[in-house]
Amino acid sequence: MKKISPSILSADFTKLSKELADLEAAGADYLHVDVMDGRFVPNITIGPFIVEALRRGTRLPLDVHLMIEEPERYIADFAKAGASIITVHAEATRHLHKVVQAIKEHGAKAGVSLNPATPVSALEDIAADVDLVLIMSVNPGFSGQGFIPGALRKIKAARALIKGVGRPIELEVDGGIKTSNIAEAGAAGADVFVSGSGILGAQDYKKTIAAMRQALG
Ligand code: DX5
Ligand code: ZN
Numbered sequence: 001m002k003k004i005s006p007s008i009l010s011a012d013f014t015k016l017s018k019e020l021a022d023l024e025a026a027g028a029d030y031l032h033v034d035v036m037d038g039r040f041v042p043n044i045t046i047g048p049f050i051v052e053a054l055r056r057g058t059r060l061p062l063d064v065h066l067m068i069e070e071p072e073r074y075i076a077d078f079a080k081a082g083a084s085i086i087t088v089h090a091e092a093t094r095h096l097h098k099v100v101q102a103i104k105e106h107g108a109k110a111g112v113s114l115n116p117a118t119p120v121s122a123l124e125d126i127a128a129d130v131d132l133v134l135i136m137s138v139n140p141g142f143s144g145q146g147f148i149p150g151a152l153r154k155i156k157a158a159r160a161l162i163k164g165v166g167r168p169i170e171l172e173v174d175g176g177i178k179t180s181n182i183a184e185a186g187a188a189g190a191d192v193f194v195s196g197s198g199i200l201g202a203q204d205y206k207k208t209i210a211a212m213r214q215a216l217g
Contacts, residue, residue: 002186002192004029004209005029005063007032007196007200009032010197016053022205027213028060030061030062030063032065033046033051033054033064035047035066040068040140049081055082062084063192064087065111066092071089075106078108085131086110087172088111090114090126091115111133111134113136113140127162128165132169132170135154135155135173136151137174143197155188158171171192172190173194175194179211179215
């Protein structure tokens with residue numbers, strides 16, 4: 001089944017619990033949580049303290065995207081805060097295999113993400129250990145950027161790699177996903193779609209998510 005993962009980064013944080021309730025009622029499958037450290041990416045956003053509050057505020061699985069240097073330093077904290085999936089960047093650690101094992105040992109699902117210029121081949125020797133692959137379709141750091149078309153080719157290549165592994169691995173795409181382009185990402189092989197401004201920038205979350213599902217067919 002195709003899953004929609006709205007990014008809380010585009011929410012109005014003065015009314016966070018209403019935003020969570022609205023996204024849940026709108027039919028979101030996951031809640032995407034963008035964690036940025038001001039080092040791996042220029043922006044600074046959410047830490048384990050807020051993830052813990054989000055955990056209390058929604059029943060949706062928390063899809064935590066760590067855009068931080070040396071994510072190994074914080075796996076235990078985000079797992080304890082209630083992350084369901086913890087995704088780290090291949091570019092952010094020297095010890096990707098070790099980090100992936102640590103995520104699983106802490107009881108979360110493990111994801112690995114690739115920046116736009118990182119080839120899918122970087123996943124070859126880790127794919128069998130992960131639960132999710134995340135292809136970035138923008139340079140991470142900010143919501144509201146345009147989809148980089150080259151991501152479609154990478155999604156196709158990642159789908160082929162996953163097929164070769166032969167066990168279920170979710171293929172997520174993140175950045176610039178809207179109702180108007182979600183079908184292309186789906187046709188390329190993605191099955192989890194992150195959308196920040198595409199959903200939370202719309203008047204009606206429920207209609208927008210329904211339109212995305214319809215576009216996916
Ligand atoms: C970008 C983040 C994305 C972002 C998505 O660094 O990882 O998850 O919030 O926002 P949109 O959908 O607006 O590109
Ligand atoms: Zn993200």
